[in-house]
Amino acid sequence: MTPATTPEDILAGLDPEQREAVLAPRGPVCILAGAGTGKTRAITHRVAYAVATGAVAPQHVLCVTFTARAAGELRGRLRALAGRGSGVEAVQARTFHAAALRQLGYFWSRVVGGEMPSLADNKFPLVSTAAARSGLRASNTEVRDLLAEIEWAKANMVTPEAYAVAAERAGRTPPRDGAQVAAVYAAYEEAKHRNGLVDFDDLLLLTAAAIEEHEDVADEVRARYRHLLVDEYQDVNPLQQRLLDAWLGDRDDLCVVGDDDQTIYSFTGASRDYLLGFTRRFPAATVVRLVRDYRSTPQVVDLANRVIAGDASRRGPAKRLVAQLPDGPAARMTEHDSEPEEARAVATRIRELIGAGTPLAEIAVLYRVNAQSQAYEAALAATGVPYLVRGGERFFDRREVREAVAALRAASRVEELEQLLARVHAALAERLGWRPDDAPTGAGAARDRWDALAALVGVAADLAATDPAADLPALVAELDQRIADQHVPTVAGVTLASLHAAKGLEWDAVFLVGLADGTLPIQHAATSDQVDEERRLLYVGITRARRHLSLSWALARAEGGRRTRTRSRFLDGLAGAPERVVPGRGARRTKGPAKCRVCGAPLMAAADRHLRRCAGCPADLDEALFDRLREWRKGRAAELGQPAYCVFTDVTLTAIAESRPTSVTELSAIPGVGGTKLDKFGAEVLALVSNG
Numbered sequence: 001m002t003p004a005t006t007p008e009d010i011l012a013g014l015d016p017e018q019r020e021a022v023l024a025p026r027g028p029v030c031i032l033a034g035a036g037t038g039k040t041r042a043i044t045h046r047v048a049y050a051v052a053t054g055a056v057a058p059q060h061v062l063c064v065t066f067t068a069r070a071a072g073e074l075r076g077r078l079r080a081l082a083g084r085g086s087g088v089e090a091v092q093a094r095t096f097h098a099a100a101l102r103q104l105g106y107f108w109s110r111v112v113g114g115e116m117p118s119l120a121d122n123k124f125p126l127v128s129t130a131a132a133r134s135g136l137r138a139s140n141t142e143v144r145d146l147l148a149e150i151e152w153a154k155a156n157m158v159t160p161e162a163y164a165v166a167a168e169r170a171g172r173t174p175p176r177d178g179a180q181v182a183a184v185y186a187a188y189e190e191a192k193h194r195n196g197l198v199d200f201d202d203l204l205l206l207t208a209a210a211i212e213e214h215e216d217v218a219d220e221v222r223a224r225y226r227h228l229l230v231d232e233y234q235d236v237n238p239l240q241q242r243l244l245d246a247w248l249g250d251r252d253d254l255c256v257v258g259d260d261d262q263t264i265y266s267f268t269g270a271s272r273d274y275l276l277g278f279t280r281r282f283p284a285a286t287v288v289r290l291v292r293d294y295r296s297t298p299q300v301v302d303l304a305n306r307v308i309a310g311d312a313s314r315r316g317p318a319k320r321l322v323a324q325l326p327d328g329p330a331a332r333m334t335e336h337d338s339e340p341e342e343a344r345a346v347a348t349r350i351r352e353l354i355g356a357g358t359p360l361a362e363i364a365v366l367y368r369v370n371a372q373s374q375a376y377e378a379a380l381a382a383t384g385v386p387y388l389v390r391g392g393e394r395f396f397d398r399r400e401v402r403e404a405v406a407a408l409r410a411a412s413r414v415e416e417l418e419q420l421l422a423r424v425h426a427a428l429a430e431r432l433g434w435r436p437d438d439a440p441t442g443a444g445a446a447r448d449r450w451d452a453l454a455a456l457v458g459v460a461a462d463l464a465a466t467d468p469a470a471d472l473p474a475l476v477a478e479l480d481q482r483i484a485d486q487h488v489p490t491v492a493g494v495t496l497a498s499l500h501a502a503k504g505l506e507w508d509a510v511f512l513v514g515l516a517d518g519t520l521p522i523q524h525a526a527t528s529d530q531v532d533e534e535r536r537l538l539y540v541g542i543t544r545a546r547r548h549l550s551l552s553w554a555l556a557r558a559e560g561g562r563r564t565r566t567r568s569r570f571l572d573g574l575a576g577a578p579e580r581v582v583p584g585r586g587a588r589r590t591k592g593p594a595k596c597r598v599c600g601a602p603l604m605a606a607a608d609r610h611l612r613r614c615a616g617c618p619a620d621l622d623e624a625l626f627d628r629l630r631e632w633r634k635g636r637a638a639e640l641g642q643p644a645y646c647v648f649t650d651v652t653l654t655a656i657a658e659s660r661p662t663s664v665t666e667l668s669a670i671p672g673v674g675g676t677k678l679d680k681f682g683a684e685v686l687a688l689v690s691n692g
Helices: 007-011 016-023 039-052 068-082 096-111 124-133 140-155 160-169 178-194 200-213 215-224 238-248 298-308 339-355 370-382 399-411 420-432 445-466 472-485 528-542 606-611 623-640 650-659 664-668 675-690
Strands: 029-033 061-065 092-095 227-230 254-258 286-290 332-336 363-367 387-389 494-498 507-512 545-554 579-582
Touching: 007 016, 007 039, 016 039, 016 286, 029 039, 039 061, 039 068, 039 227, 039 254, 039 286, 061 068, 061 096, 068 092, 092 096, 096 200, 096 215, 096 238, 124 140, 124 178, 140 160, 140 178, 140 200, 140 238, 160 178, 200 215, 200 238, 215 238, 227 238, 298 528, 298 545, 332 339, 339 363, 339 370, 339 507, 339 545, 363 370, 370 387, 370 494, 399 445, 399 472, 420 445, 420 472, 445 472, 507 528, 623 650, 623 675, 664 675
Parallel strands: 029 254, 029 286, 061 092, 061 227, 227 254, 332 545, 332 579, 363 494, 363 507, 387 494, 507 545
Antiparallel strands: none
16 A cells, blocks of 8 residues: 555545544544444544644544554554654554553652552452452352452442442342452452552543642643544443543543444443433534445345344434445354254354365354353364464463564564565574474464464565565564554464454454354343343444354254254344254255265265265375375465465365366366365466376
């Protein structure tokens, strides 16, 4: 992308609503941005345009996000959009907590004196100790639940003394009696004070108090940050809103962006009332609605619209997204006898998508609760599909990543080579033994390590594409910034994540699994508001998909168990009868099984269907052709920076070497050679066959 250097360049390519958001004058602005409507595009262009026209000075802009990843992405997009030398690097994009920590550290000696307390980045042991001091023998699960209650109370600025009454009024279901939770909460606060610690919520409260109670602090903060932008405003809680009010003072130069249909964190204290009540607070506010969906096919968008239309708690008419992409495949709904069978069917379908050209990193399996991941980890491992569980060990904390960054940092101190990627490959090969054409097969620790290092190479490739003059020190600086932001690169593996963890992300293919009543909506969703939030959670999951969307559920937990479950009530009326998947036979709506080209018997196993013959039938493999295909695949995979099986699997290469296709039609008939791969590799494969 050529960096934009003029205001006209920045406005180019925006749709009418995005342009309206960018050109809205300073003052209160509310952007209601539906899923996939270009929210980040609108706000980055708004900031870049304001800087380019001189309407604002970049050092006076503070953009507040909810995740370090979002903050990093926003900074990256601003740099790419405005170009070097524009001054946009001075724009501050931080999470609430990062901004508060920075400000509190600066003002602490002035308003309190002495050294600032250390940050307790792991609250679990403190809560566990507090529970024991309160006379409770709490399991790890109970400690996590107690911690959740404490975090909810602090987000709502509820003290230990007021907790029991506030929790009952809010309809909370704490793990213990309200008075007992309050006692643990009080002991937790005492433990922090005794150890000279503050937690993340304290950062917000103390920063707000410093601004509210010290006029000189307020003047300095407000002089520095004159223009405020808040992303995901529907997720703001009362404590965050208090800090935002302190930053703002009596001014109104505030732009908020959000989508009330994606409010899924009420259980933590978040409230969409601030977003929906924005125009009551600022009657003169400019309101812009983004409804053109650029992410998903019409089939996905239509399903999302129909799901969210059932939200009984919404205010006003339902917001309908308008799809901008061409048609895609219909969403699939499948019913299974048990959870393991559901997981195996999903793994089989994922293998088919990979074989047809969908990259591993563009596939996700999303579920309501983390415990559901185990069945899918087992099923994917059994089929040799690499995966990563979102929410596990942080990417930049992994040993191999820390070693790789250290290796690149050391290499950057010596004489540079002309080509950035060549230098990166050399450094990783020399110090860590990593090579792009030596990916371990299947899943496991070795594969995870290779994929993590490949992701770092991907960062280098992206940097080289955007800045041809970039060298190794520039890459190290980029990685250091990503580490600070926890801006994780894309790793080559199928993503397994909870629906909550998937918010803000998107994939080409999404599998929404375990959609049974009692799981979604979750069993403890008792009130109508809680059930409606569960519906919004499904809506968030649906809108993560760009093209392929699959929704599935199982009638029993274990194989052979009683089939007592029913599909989620949220799916009622959305489609006709679901596909019933029978073990070993696939969906009943599909055509009959393919037959062996040698003996004519039905082919049940996926590998047999790829080969188009039974495993026991005689093979007519052209071994020389197979070797040529493998050597060609190795080279193409290295060029693309992908694992070899993402080009073609061994099974597909075997089928090609046995069938020896002589035309595009014959090649396309081989399972694993989808339209995308046919376009990308078809001519090369046919040339290899004909040169035999």
